[in-house]
Amino acid sequence: MNAPAKIETTLKDWVTDQEVRWCPGCGDYAILKAVQRTLPQLGADPANTVFISGIGCSSRFPYYMESYGFHTIHGRAPAIATGTKLANPDLDIWLVTGDGDGLSIGGNHLMHVLRRNVNMQIMLFNNEIYGLTKGQASPTSREGTRSPSTPIGSYDHPARPAAFALGSGARFVGRGFDVSKHLPDVLMAAHAHQGAAFIEIFQNCIVYNKDVFDDFAAPKGAEDRQLWLEDGKPMLFAGDTKGIALDRDALELKVVDVTDGDWKSAGVIAHDVTNRSIAHMLVEMPFGPFPMALGVLYDDPRPTFEAAVAAEREKARAGKEANLARLLGTGQTWTVNGTAADPV
Amino acid sequence: MATTAAVRPQEADIPEAVVVRFAGDSGDGMQLTGGQFTLSTALAGNDLATFPDFPAEIRAPQGTLFGVSAFQINFGSRRINTAGDAPDVLVAMNPAALKVNLAALKPGGLIIADTGAFTKRNLDKAGYDTNPLEDDSLAQWDVLAFDISERTIEAVKPFGLGNKDALRSKNMWTLGLALWMFDRPREPIHDWLKQKFAKKPDIADANIAALDAGHAYGETAELSGPVKQLTMPPVESEPGLYRTITGAEAVSLGLVAGAQLAELPMFFGGYPITPASAILHHLARLKEYGVTTFQAEDEIAAICAAIGASYAGSLGVTSSSGPGIALKGEAMGLAIMTELPLVIVNSQRGGPSTGLPTKTEQSDLYQAVYGRNGDAPLPVVAARSPSDAFECAIEACRIATQYMTPVMLLTDGYIANAAEPWKVPDPASYEPFPAQFLQEKNGEELLPYKRDAKGARPWIKPGTPGLMHRIGGIEKAADTGHIDYSPDNHQAMTDARKDKVLGVDVPDQEVALGDSSGKLAVVGWGSTFGPIHQAVGRARRKGLDVSHIHVRHIWPLPGNLGELLRGFDHVLVPEMNTGQFKTVLRDQYLVDAQPLTKTSGQPFQIAELEEAIGKYFDGVPGNEGGEVAVNEQQLPSPEGGAK
Numbered sequence: 004m005n006a007p008a009k010i011e012t013t014l015k016d017w018v019t020d021q022e023v024r025w026c027p028g029c030g031d032y033a034i035l036k037a038v039q040r041t042l043p044q045l046g047a048d049p050a051n052t053v054f055i056s057g058i059g060c061s062s063r064f065p066y067y068m069e070s071y072g073f074h075t076i077h078g079r080a081p082a083i084a085t086g087t088k089l090a091n092p093d094l095d096i097w098l099v100t101g102d103g104d105g106l107s108i109g110g111n112h113l114m115h116v117l118r119r120n121v122n123m124q125i126m127l128f129n130n131e132i133y134g135l136t137k138g139q140a141s142p143t144s145r146e147g148t149r150s151p152s153t154p155i156g157s158y159d160h161p162a163r164p165a166a167f168a169l170g171s172g173a174r175f176v177g178r179g180f181d182v183s184k185h186l187p188d189v190l191m192a193a194h195a196h197q198g199a200a201f202i203e204i205f206q207n208c209i210v211y212n213k214d215v216f217d218d219f220a221a222p223k224g225a226e227d228r229q230l231w232l233e234d235g236k237p238m239l240f241a242g243d244t245k246g247i248a249l250d251r252d253a254l255e256l257k258v259v260d261v262t263d264g265d266w267k268s269a270g271v272i273a274h275d276v277t278n279r280s281i282a283h284m285l286v287e288m289p290f291g292p293f294p295m296a297l298g299v300l301y302d303d304p305r306p307t308f309e310a311a312v313a314a315e316r317e318k319a320r321a322g323k324e325a326n327l328a329r330l331l332g333t334g335q336t337w338t339v340n341g342t343a344a345d346p347v
Numbered sequence: 348m349a350t351t352a353a354v355r356p357q358e359a360d361i362p363e364a365v366v367v368r369f370a371g372d373s374g375d376g377m378q379l380t381g382g383q384f385t386l387s388t389a390l391a392g393n394d395l396a397t398f399p400d401f402p403a404e405i406r407a408p409q410g411t412l413f414g415v416s417a418f419q420i421n422f423g424s425r426r427i428n429t430a431g432d433a434p435d436v437l438v439a440m441n442p443a444a445l446k447v448n449l450a451a452l453k454p455g456g457l458i459i460a461d462t463g464a465f466t467k468r469n470l471d472k473a474g475y476d477t478n479p480l481e482d483d484s485l486a487q488w489d490v491l492a493f494d495i496s497e498r499t500i501e502a503v504k505p506f507g508l509g510n511k512d513a514l515r516s517k518n519m520w521t522l523g524l525a526l527w528m529f530d531r532p533r534e535p536i537h538d539w540l541k542q543k544f545a546k547k548p549d550i551a552d553a554n555i556a557a558l559d560a561g562h563a564y565g566e567t568a569e570l571s572g573p574v575k576q577l578t579m580p581p582v583e584s585e586p587g588l589y590r591t592i593t594g595a596e597a598v599s600l601g602l603v604a605g606a607q608l609a610e611l612p613m614f615f616g617g618y619p620i621t622p623a624s625a626i627l628h629h630l631a632r633l634k635e636y637g638v639t640t641f642q643a644e645d646e647i648a649a650i651c652a653a654i655g656a657s658y659a660g661s662l663g664v665t666s667s668s669g670p671g672i673a674l675k676g677e678a679m680g681l682a683i684m685t686e687l688p689l690v691i692v693n694s695q696r697g698g699p700s701t702g703l704p705t706k707t708e709q710s711d712l713y714q715a716v717y718g719r720n721g722d723a724p725l726p727v728v729a730a731r732s733p734s735d736a737f738e739c740a741i742e743a744c745r746i747a748t749q750y751m752t753p754v755m756l757l758t759d760g761y762i763a764n765a766a767e768p769w770k771v772p773d774p775a776s777y778e779p780f781p782a783q784f785l786q787e788k789n790g791e792e793l794l795p796y797k798r799d800a801k802g803a804r805p806w807i808k809p810g811t812p813g814l815m816h817r818i819g820g821i822e823k824a825a826d827t828g829h830i831d832y833s834p835d836n837h838q839a840m841t842d843a844r845k846d847k848v849l850g851v852d853v854p855d856q857e858v859a860l861g862d863s864s865g866k867l868a869v870v871g872w873g874s875t876f877g878p879i880h881q882a883v884g885r886a887r888r889k890g891l892d893v894s895h896i897h898v899r900h901i902w903p904l905p906g907n908l909g910e911l912l913r914g915f916d917h918v919l920v921p922e923m924n925t926g927q928f929k930t931v932l933r934d935q936y937l938v939d940a941q942p943l944t945k946t947s948g949q950p951f952q953i954a955e956l957e958e959a960i961g962k963y964f965d966g967v968p969g970n971e972g973g974e975v976a977v978n979e980q981q982l983p984s985p986e987g988g989a990k
Binding site: 019021049050051053055058065066068069070071072073074075076077079081082083084085086087088089090091093094111112114115312315316319320323324325327328330331332333334335336337338339 | 644
């Protein structure tokens with residue numbers, strides 16, 4: 004995307020006149036506010052900003068953003084957004100999807116938009132449940148989740164959105180949760196990334212899957228259970244008394260104790276957002292034995308799809324005149340009744 | 348050389364048209380041979396139509412019946428509308444090709460066979476107990492059988508190729524003979540070979556040598572009597588520049604022209620599928636015309652990306668065949684609901700499911716007109732021939748952009764692959780239809796669903812200052828486009844969508860051949876144009892009161908069509924399905940339209956149609972129809988109802 008002129012807006016410039024229809028207390032409200040807070044900080048232009056969503060609770064999002072918006076069909080938002088971006092690479096596109104929309108019915112499209120690296124921000128609201136269809140288990144539901152479709156508990160293994168994204172070739176993987184005050188920072192980092200930026204946002208569905216993220220998202224004890232990653236900074240948590248180190252023999256991560264802030268001698272890793280190997284370990288790092296990795300897990304841009312498409316088009320056009328009459332008469336032609344042949 | 352008594356046309360009775368079928372293994376290069384013979388025919392000024400018929404397998408096991416690939420061409424000094432019913436000449440490169448194609452050959456027709464390929468092994472594979480070239484089983488035809496393989500090896504010997512490589516030139520040897528038979532110059536094929544093998548001049552030279560040897564053989568063969576050379580005078584054509592064109596090329600060029608007339612960049616989202624892929628291939632090479640092609644991860648993504656591009660202000664286009672169109676159904680509904688322009692090309696093939704990927708059928712008409720959830724109307728346009736596909740593609744672009752609606756363009760496997768001469772049109776002769784984008788608010792507040800006189804909503808590009816708004820698949824309130832589930836609004840919006848499509852300006856239906864009222868109207872659509880036209884023409888020459896009506900606008904139908912049909916005592920609807928358009932006509936006009944159906948994966952033969960027409964004229968002398976056996980089950984009786 005070209006760097007557009009920064010526009011001065013406030014949070015309320017991004018609020019539409021539409022009544023928000025999420026359940027009272029839904030985590031989506033907090034995400035909406037975080038986004039509406041972030042866009043003014045980015046200097047984003049509402050006329051140049053497009054929110055594109057699929058189907059589900061999360062996908063109502065565009066109706067509440069005073070920008071351009073397209074509420075599409077189940078799972079297909081990445082494909083529609085790809086077409087929009089290719090047709091007008093100057094648009095700033097935010098994709099809104101959920102765990103069902105993005106990883107079940109739309110898993111294929113999500114994989115390909117990431118692999119192609121189409122420049123947009125992809126926010127996947129992960130509430131580990133189908134909300135709008137009244138509470139069935141979703142592809143991210145934990146094993147044993149009881150729901151109308153799994154009355155004695157689900158038994159399929161949950162998908163891990165961040166691992167899926169990285170495995171699909173994503174060059175930016177971030178994580179946050181609905182009520183986190185750091186969420187705008189993650190969104191801003193995603194926006195700064197040129198290419199497909201994937202952000203998993205844990206979101207509390209207070210009706211069908213209440214407080215499933217409380218074990219790390221609840222304010223009480225958060226320090227011990229959240230690892231906020233920053234480029235160049237050591238991976239410390241629990242008030243800098245613990246850190247993440249590499250077990251070089253097992254080739255996996257481990258939690259180590261840090262005394263007196265001496266993280267180096269404890270072997271704690273300094274986060275390098277461009278290190279893809281570490282990123283793979285972070286997205287696979289199991290919560291429980293480890294804290295939840297949050298923030299920017301991986302950020303290493305490479306050329307975007309739309310740039311490649313535009314470059315190819317320019318190359319194909321170079322030195323060629325788009326003369327339709329000539330094109331129609333291309334190939335082995337002949338003339339009837341001595342009319343002069345077109346010199347093609 | 349084994350020949351039987353030859354009855355070849357004498358100079359005195361040059362036929363108006365000749366049908367030649369080249370048949371061989373799918374690796375024998377028959378499509379290439381046919382394609383080059385087509386070109387030489389076009390250059391000779393004959394009118395022509397072709398029918399490539401190839402297996403779904405890329406390289407089927409050698410010598411097998413299911414691996415036979417054939418290319419039929421009908422050419423002549425009069426107008427040609429079809430690839431011809433029965434070949435006059437069958438070139439059989441192996442026993443399997445002979446076995447598969449023999450039944451179609453006209454009695455007294457000529458078989459040219461390569462004895463070199465009639466080995467025990469190949470005869471076994473084709474299921475022949477004895478060599479048909481040596482027993483009497485081919486007595487009703489002329490046979491010219493000799494060792495093409497050996498002669499080819501001999502001809503290319505100077506180029507030091509191994510036997511296997513040398514035999515690859517067999518098709519060029521055969522083409523050389525065919526060129527001689529119809530008195531065609533070799534130079535264009537020489538030029539083509541030199542260009543094709545520019546990087547391998549040895550191969551080019553070997554092929555040229557094979558071609559020349561085949562040609563020279565013809566002269567020798569004529570000296571000894573079995574084959575006569577036939578010079579067919581050129582057909583009378585309108586003056587102008589001509590080229591050959593396939594349906595897939597014509598669709599591609601028509602889309603480019605349509606986008607230019609709409610003054611829009613084109614975005615094409617496609618996914619590989621037979622027989623539609625050729626459109627993606629053609630457009631991928633036309634980037635300098637403002638075309639962006641996108642090979643998507645699946646059919647759904649292909650149409651969705653096209654919708655996303657239309658949303659951003661391009662002309663979104665997607666293309667597929669039946670199974671892929673089925674996958675696109677939900678997204679078509681989104682384009683209908685959000686009222687965005689979109690062109691969907693369906694190159695129909697035999698179905699259901701995977702069906703017959705390389706064979707033709709017209710069985711997606713219901714799918715096109717009705718095949719979506721909800722009341723989801725969209726205009727449908729059907730091309731009747733390769734060159735007509737150019738006009739139809741432009742028409743689809745016009746309707747899509749002028750009425751803010753998805754439009755389906757129907758072609759089929761036959762149109763997509765078949766070639767015919769095309770008088771190259773002047774793009775300046777088409778009326779432009781520039782797309783309009785809303786630049787400022789169209790009311791106190793922005794009204795994204797405020798309709799114009801045509802019923803179309805404004806097209807608003809994201810990026811336009813001050814016009815931010817939201818669209819989506821949920822029912823929209825009239826004018827404002829806000830979410831609205833209220834009963835009255837859904838009624839009003841359903842009606843508005845229906846009325847918009849029914850209000851598309853469709854030209855009045857013309858009669859393709861014959862009078863505008865009378866005893867029998869034969870009503871067709873799509874690629875059945877050629878055989879219907881010929882059959883009705885023949886029937887009329889016999890004095891029968893029959894007319895040919897060919898419908899391009901399948902939905903909405905032309906305003907005068909009902910009245911036109913009611914002017915006939917009988918309406919017969921031949922189509923390559925089980926009677927889909929017949930049902931639409933009955934439903935719309937309460938006319939007693941009778942079906943004539945065929946779902947063999949092969950186009951209609953003229954004789955089949957002639958016989959069906961004849962059944963409406965009992966007691967009229969000379970109406971016994973064609974000689975080719977037809978499936979009685981599929982013929983209607985004049986009393987009504989299929990037999």
